[in-house]
Amino acid sequence: MPERSDTSHGFGRVLVAIYAVFAVAASARSIVQLITEVESDTVVPYVLSAFAGVVYVVATYALARNHRRLALVTIGIELVGVIAVGLLSLVDTELFPDQTVWSDFGRGYVFIPLVLPFVGLWWLRRTSRGPASMV
């Protein structure tokens, strides 16, 4: 039982773990892509991969250190990002010749990138009410 209304304890520990996995996965993929695959006409997915990686890293840090506002902003960006990129990658396949974590609503990652921001927002809301309501 967590005794604090803190985003990093209790269920938050699991959430931070999942975010950490995606922070590593997205930024590692991005670094590999930037080193090996970037050509001038295919910049969009690689820049996006790098951006997604940074968003996950900052979100992980914010949740782990209980920076609520920073967590809210980064999870918000993540939510908008996964939906916008998901839609764009379906509408205009030319724009995304290579995969990013957010392509096709994160299908390459069993749609966890689509579900994760909702869980993150729910958790921020839940922990804002104080210790009494925590699981």
Add this chain to the structure above:
Amino acid sequence: MNDPVAYGIAILAVLVAVFAGWHTLRRREFGNPLFYAVCVLEIVLLALLVGGSIALGRTSRDVDGVLFISYLVTMVVIPPAAVVWGIAEKSRWGTGVVVVAMLTIAALSVRLLGIWKGAYA
């Protein structure tokens, strides 16, 4: 590196995940049986790191070596990290971290097979 190895490790990781998930649901503490289960997986992953590296050196396949080795190393690092983090969390969710870690291992194992076969090239 072949299908039985990759899927065998994935299945083993999922089994440990289920065991850890049972702890989470039943609010069991992080006990020795779970610790030993993670240890068994870790030994298998260390063997995979060694075996995979040797196989990479010998194969004539066009495998992305840096990516392959980075996956092997990541898989070895995850279980100890999960155990440390899981024990640090005193609520029921400590073992939940182990669930996440084990499912990650399973996913990485399947992806590792894809890298070996050049499926992402």
